[in-house]
Amino acid sequence: MPLWYYDKKDLKSTPSIHDGVDAETEQRYRREGCRFILDLGFRLGLRSETMGTGAVFFHRFYMFHSFKQYPRYAMATCCLFLSGKVEETPKKIRDIMKTARLILEGARERYIPTLGDEKGDLILQYERILLPTVKFDFCIASPYSFLKQYAKTIVGDKEQIRQMFQMAWTFVNDSYCTTLCLQWEPEIIAIAVLYLACKLSKFEITDWTTKKENSKQKWWEQFVEGLTKDIIEDICHQHLDLYSKSNLSSPGNGTVGNPSIMLTPTQTNSTVTSPIQPISIESPSTSRSMPSAKRPRNDDESNYRSSRNNNHHHSSFLNSNIGGIPTNLTVPPLPSSTSYHHPIICCSIVKIPPDRNDQ
Amino acid sequence: MAYQTRPVEQARPLEQAPLEFPYIGDVSQYERIDKIGQGTFGEVFKARCKKTDDFVAMKLILMDQEKEGFPITALREIKILQELRHDNIVRLIEVCRSAMDKSSRSKFYFIFEFCDHDLAGVLRNAHVKFSLGHIKSIMQQLLDGLYFIHKNHIIHRDIKSANILITRNGVLKLADFGLAKVITPPKPNHQNRYTCRVVTLWYRPPELLLGERDYGPAIDMWGVGCIFAEMWIRSPIMQGNSEQHQLELISHLCGSIEPSVWPSVTKLPFYTKLKLPQNERRKVQDRMKPYIQEPLALDLIDKLLTLDPKLRIDADNALNSDFFYSEPPLAELKPLLSKYPSMFELKEVSRNAHNQQMQQQQRMKQARPNVPNLPSETIY
Numbered sequence: 091m092p093l094w095y096y097d098k099k100d101l102k103s104t105p106s107i108h109d110g111v112d113a114e115t116e117q118r119y120r121r122e123g124c125r126f127i128l129d130l131g132f133r134l135g136l137r138s139e140t141m142g143t144g145a146v147f148f149h150r151f152y153m154f155h156s157f158k159q160y161p162r163y164a165m166a167t168c169c170l171f172l173s174g175k176v177e178e179t180p181k182k183i184r185d186i187m188k189t190a191r192l193i194l195e196g197a198r199e200r201y202i203p204t205l206g207d208e209k210g211d212l213i214l215q216y217e218r219i220l221l222p223t224v225k226f227d228f229c230i231a232s233p234y235s236f237l238k239q240y241a242k243t244i245v246g247d248k249e250q251i252r253q254m255f256q257m258a259w260t261f262v263n264d265s266y267c268t269t270l271c272l273q274w275e276p277e278i279i280a281i282a283v284l285y286l287a288c289k290l291s292k293f294e295i296t297d298w299t300t301k302k303e304n305s306k307q308k309w310w311e312q313f314v315e316g317l318t319k320d321i322i323e324d325i326c327h328q329h330l331d332l333y334s335k336s337n338l339s340s341p342g343n344g345t346v347g348n349p350s351i352m353l354t355p356t357q358t359n360s361t362v363t364s365p366i367q368p369i370s371i372e373s374p375s376t377s378r379s380m381p382s383a384k385r386p387r388n389d390d391e392s393n394y395r396s397s398r399n400n401n402h403h404h405s406s407f408l409n410s411n412i413g414g415i416p417t418n419l420t421v422p423p424l425p426s427s428t429s430y431h432h433p434i435i436c437c438s439i440v441k442i443p444p445d446r447n448d449q
Numbered sequence: 450m451a452y453q454t455r456p457v458e459q460a461r462p463l464e465q466a467p468l469e470f471p472y473i474g475d476v477s478q479y480e481r482i483d484k485i486g487q488g489t490f491g492e493v494f495k496a497r498c499k500k501t502d503d504f505v506a507m508k509l510i511l512m513d514q515e516k517e518g519f520p521i522t523a524l525r526e527i528k529i530l531q532e533l534r535h536d537n538i539v540r541l542i543e544v545c546r547s548a549m550d551k552s553s554r555s556k557f558y559f560i561f562e563f564c565d566h567d568l569a570g571v572l573r574n575a576h577v578k579f580s581l582g583h584i585k586s587i588m589q590q591l592l593d594g595l596y597f598i599h600k601n602h603i604i605h606r607d608i609k610s611a612n613i614l615i616t617r618n619g620v621l622k623l624a625d626f627g628l629a630k631v632i633t634p635p636k637p638n639h640q641n642r643y644t645c646r647v648v649t650l651w652y653r654p655p656e657l658l659l660g661e662r663d664y665g666p667a668i669d670m671w672g673v674g675c676i677f678a679e680m681w682i683r684s685p686i687m688q689g690n691s692e693q694h695q696l697e698l699i700s701h702l703c704g705s706i707e708p709s710v711w712p713s714v715t716k717l718p719f720y721t722k723l724k725l726p727q728n729e730r731r732k733v734q735d736r737m738k739p740y741i742q743e744p745l746a747l748d749l750i751d752k753l754l755t756l757d758p759k760l761r762i763d764a765d766n767a768l769n770s771d772f773f774y775s776e777p778p779l780a781e782l783k784p785l786l787s788k789y790p791s792m793f794e795l796k797e798v799s800r801n802a803h804n805q806q807m808q809q810q811q812r813m814k815q816a817r818p819n820v821p822n823l824p825s826e827t828i829y
Contacts, residue, residue: 175521176528178631183517217518218554222473226544228528 092225094150096272109156116157121267121332123148123162126193127170128263133189134181136174138263142232144173145266147224153272154223160216161204163194168216176228183210233262236280240313245297258287261329268332270325278317281310282325289326476545476558479507495563504563505542509556519557526559526626529603537594539564539614539624564614564622566786568676572610572683577789581743582780584680589773590621591673596764598623599666605629606647608672610679619782632665648672650695651685655706656758658696660718667758673767674753681740697726703756704731711757745772 106116124145131141147169151160167190174181187210194202206212241255261283265271270279288295295309310317479496485506486493494507510523530541540562546555568587571577579587591613598605605612606628614622628647633639641663648657654671656664678686687702689695700706706725708715715721733751741747749772752762762770773779 171518175517175519175524178525180517180521214518215554218512221519221557222546222555225473226527227531228524229531 092227094227094272095274096153096269098273100153101269101272104153105156106152106158109158111157116152117269119157119162120149120152120269123166124267126163126166126190128266129193130167130170130186130190133193134170134174134185136170136179136181137177138234138259139232140173140177140179141170142173142234142262142266143177143230144170146230146271147173147220149266149269149272150224151220155219160219161201163190163198163201164204164206164212165216165220167205168213168220171210171213172217172220176230183213184208186210187213231276233265233276233280233283234259236277236313237262237284240280240284240310243298243300243312244295244309245299245301246293246295250291250293254284254287254291254293257291258283261286264332265329268328270328274325277314278321279325281313281317282322282329285310285322286326286329474543474545474560476507476547476556479505479545479560481507496560506561506563507545508559508561510544510559512557522627523557523559525629529626529629529631533598533601533603535594535597537590537621537623538597539622561624562616562622564624565617566615566789567611567624568613568615568621569609569611571615571786572679574789575683577785579680579785580777580780581746582777583782583785584746585773585777586619586779586782587615587621587680588673588677589768589779591623591676592764592768594621594623595666595669595673596768598629599669599764602632602634603629604632604664604666605669605672607649607652608669608676609649609652610676610685613676615782615786617783617787619786621782635663635665650692651675651688653692653695654758655696655699655703655756656717658692658699659706659714659720659723661758664758666763667761670753670761670763670767671758673764674750677746677750677753678737678741681737693723696723699756700726700729702733702736703754705729706756711760713759714757743772745770745775748772 102113104116106119107113111119127144127148128141131137131144144166148166151165151169167186171181171183171186174186187205187208190205191202191208194205206215237255237258241251241258244251258280262279265279265283270282274282287293298309298312300312301307301309308319310322478499480499481494481496482504483495484492485495486508492509496505496507497503498505510520512519527541527544530538534540542560542562545558545560547558549555595605595608605623605626607625612623612625614624616622630643632643633641635641643662643664645657645660645662645664648654648668652672652675654668657668675686687695687698689698696706704710705727706714706720707727710731733754734747737747737750741750749762749767749770752770753767755761
């Protein structure tokens, strides 16, 4: 399987940048494209996982192609069209086109022509370019499932955990607007958003179901060995940058560049307003063993994704230059400065779609 | 940056990017040798990799007729085969593209590892004589493959002898995952709604014929039972020409379909709508005895061809059956098969062609209700 993770320096040397798009604009294009995917998927009633896979396709695509050559909203539409099929939640191209055009109406009307005709011929043509670019690699895990799995192990006040979990779920949605999925495995992103949600809701994870007595292990070390606090906090900072003022005021683009967390509940183009009851995370006994159908247990006979699941995982930490990180590197406490909007304000109204992994 | 963690295998070849899609392999690296399959889905070729000299099977993914872009069935097949790696599952080496045609479209191809034989072709060849040990080896490998996919919550949904390939070295490979599906384990208060129009008619289990939509791995096990018997009888054992006819053949062999042997059958949509044969005695073992002398084999076939899917034996228990642990031991297939050239059946009937054929037969039957059943080579 191809390796899909990049260094920060590679993210600053993308085809778009070589094509004359500056780094900040590319970040904005990525953000807008992914927000568009989330919006489109939400209006079509798709699951978060489908939107997530679409966003991953989108980010991967633009590691090989320039935003100048392939307009972002058309490619975003194409990515969601493909991820719908990949995640077994297919939507008709005609319906996708209709909704995509609807979203762009008004403030972003000038982008409607970039989508091609109403039948979606351009999108189908793009699919033939998208497929080989993402190397027909359709095994894309999302942080959502790991987040659910990890949250179930936390011991503490149920209501507090539930709220924190919902906040973390929104962070996963928003994380797709960053390039984090090009840098870190979904397991690690899940840990980072949970960590961030803990900090912001002033909840400290001190006890979990598998905790060993007198162990100095951090809670996340049960899931990913060797993951350092520095890495987690770096991810959190990258994530919080999304909410910084400069990124929220993207010129002339309506709400599309804005993270869902800033939207008010009355706006429909956000996961925030999902009218569905939150999933229950209280009782571990009702939980399906988490890596579900898609990621079976690794026993001898199922060497399923083993290269990604095990070896790569650990090696990504063990063989990395983490040793090279200056030990005196101090990461400011989170949230550190006033430049960050405090997301907790809106988080209490965030609803998480129920576990619809089934179909 | 401080957190440089991974080698960047994918560093983009920016300087040398004249190719528009330099991201997946080009089909020209394979040299076509022979056509080994033909159907409405397209052609399958035997080809040789120019780099490694290995043989491969090359299958074109037809896209032109698709209104919804890249076919979801092909996506499923790729996704499932990428996730599943097992000795008894055919290996998808890669997906390739051809050079672009005039409308700047390229075609996509599946590249599979090459297998010399398919079980349907081998069974049709009267010169190939299987010993009991050979049959054990084939059935054990088939069950190993199925155990693996079922454990990973995937059902094949098209088990038949034509989809079972065997390499020159005698390794069995389960192929054609075009209908395969990831399923969710049964949960209380939740019903899956899968399509019941799957599995080639002759290998289709009774629950699908009766319209069950919340089915599971047991549907594949019925097919294993059919193939198991086919190993001795050398042709498909129940060659129905319509769903109704298939149910009749099943009732004649496995006894009447009724709540006494299958309590939940009354809940199935077509149970009351179809007229099923009454007062049929179960005679799986009696009917097979003239062909199959091995009592442990008869016993396992009996358990596989159980009407109630809940009572049908699963892959795990079938593998633990005494049949595989009794004398004679499993025999290597390699010496037997290496004597013969590739036995791929050329006139492979595709799923669509088969369905068309079925529909045509159904229409004929409806038009002339008294038409006698088509003569078949079945034992019944």
